[in-house]
Amino acid sequence: MIDKAKLSALAHAVIDTEIEAVKALHERINDDFMQACEFMLHCQGRVVVIGMGKSGHIGSKLAATLASTGTPAFFVHPGEASHGDLGMITDKDVVLALSNSGETSEILTILPLIKRLGIPFIAMTGRPESTLATCATAHIDVSVANEACPLGLAPTSSTTAALVMGDALAVALLETRGFTVEDFARSHPGGLLGRRLLLRVSDIMHTGDAIPTIDEEALISQALIEMSNKGLGMTAVVDDQYHILGVFTDGDLRRVLSQEINIHTEKLSAFMTRECKTGRADMLAAEALELMQRYKINALLIENEHQQLCGAINMHDLLRAGVV
Structure with a gap:
């Protein structure tokens, strides 16, 4: 006993x-x-x-x-x-x-x-x-x-x-x-703190042809195809110089479908989100996460110093990188 x-x-x-x-x-x-x-x-x-x-x-x-x-x-x-x-x-x-x-x-x-x-x-x-x-x-x-x-x-x-x-x-x-905390992170790159303090958006963002893009004169159906092909849950809307005009997301698509609009005849420009949040390639991935959480968005367009689209990330990218 x-x-x-x-x-x-x-x-x-x-x-x-x-x-x-x-x-x-x-x-x-x-x-x-x-x-x-x-x-x-x-x-x-x-x-x-x-x-x-x-x-x-x-x-x-x-x-x-x-x-x-x-x-x-x-x-x-x-x-x-x-x-x-x-x-x-x-x-x-x-x-x-x-x-x-x-x-x-x-x-x-x-x-x-x-x-x-x-x-x-x-x-x-x-x-x-x-x-x-x-x-x-x-x-x-x-x-x-x-x-x-x-x-x-x-x-x-x-x-x-x-x-x-x-x-x-x-x-x-x-x-x-x-x-410093940053010094500690450099010796712990595999840990959560290291990833939060060292990993930058440029390390994980989609670039080049992997970025979903479309022009604002495109049809909603064309935007849907681009979104499906690239798999980020959104597409950037850009001009011919790759300046960001807005974004069309899964949420925008749901709002379109709730109005019973014909996606094969209606243009994207009337339904896209023009005032979209953007990030920078040199910002920490943890900063991008905080921005996305604050504004309740699942994807973020990345622009360069000339306000041109250069990348894109979504919440899955941050999850895979271990930032979340």
């Missing part, structure tokens, strides 16, 4: 223990922390993060966070480093080593070689008196009073403290570098 009350108490105890571990980090934002930031800010190469076991998992995440927030970084497994991967570290880099004990043998093995490069060596450990801490150019103390594990064995509070301190480093560097 599961004792739900006991399970709940244990879970709360873990959370409380880890909260206390994180709170204790406030007093560790000291000169060593500042020096570590300075080393990474002035690094001409990459921040090379190393760590074994659970510290390695935290280090891998920290390297990814640094790299995506403006500080070039990558993770090197210290066990592999002593078998050739040490060549990935250059004399322009900064090394950040994570080890709760500060005595991780795989890191100690390669420490003399790192020192020989003459580069900053930052250690993040739970023991300020450890070998790695005392050999470090800058030591960041992430010691915890207790692990959340009741056996005091499984890394829990210690890994949380290292993770939070790593985030503190990354965000401090981000702010100091003046890293």
Whole structure:
């Protein structure tokens, strides 16, 4: 029989223990922390993060966070480093080593070689008196009073403290570098934010013969054929210089049919929408989406600097591009 009350108490105890571990980090934002930031800010190469076991998992995440927030970084497994991967570290880099004990043998093995490069060596450990801490150019103390594990064995509070301190480093560097939302988007082109901040209308719009166009003297039936052939749910109405005179949409066609008008004899000019919204090729796709949503339209004509038609998009294009 599961004792739900006991399970709940244990879970709360873990959370409380880890909260206390994180709170204790406030007093560790000291000169060593500042020096570590300075080393990474002035690094001409990459921040090379190393760590074994659970510290390695935290280090891998920290390297990814640094790299995506403006500080070039990558993770090197210290066990592999002593078998050739040490060549990935250059004399322009900064090394950040994570080890709760500060005595991780795989890191100690390669420490003399790192020192020989003459580069900053930052250690993040739970023991300020450890070998790695005392050999470090800058030591960041992430010691915890207790692990959340009741056996005091499984890394829990210690890994949380290292993770939070790593985030503190990354965000401090981000702010100091003046890293922007646009910078973040450039390193996340596959994500929603990246698509919203990088993708432009010119990247997804239909051009050339794929744009539905017709002149205003055409019959409604001819406009319907053009709309069907191009599949955008509308057709642009243009003059012989491709200046936009208006648009004829599915909505306009429904209004025509509701009046029982003969589409084979009536001209388009009497039924098209003359005051239509247009966009620019260089505008963000997200801006085009906002414009279409604001005016409740499903397609948008794109014009160039001479007010000539140069493209067209509809809501399906934005959906396919992942902007919606």
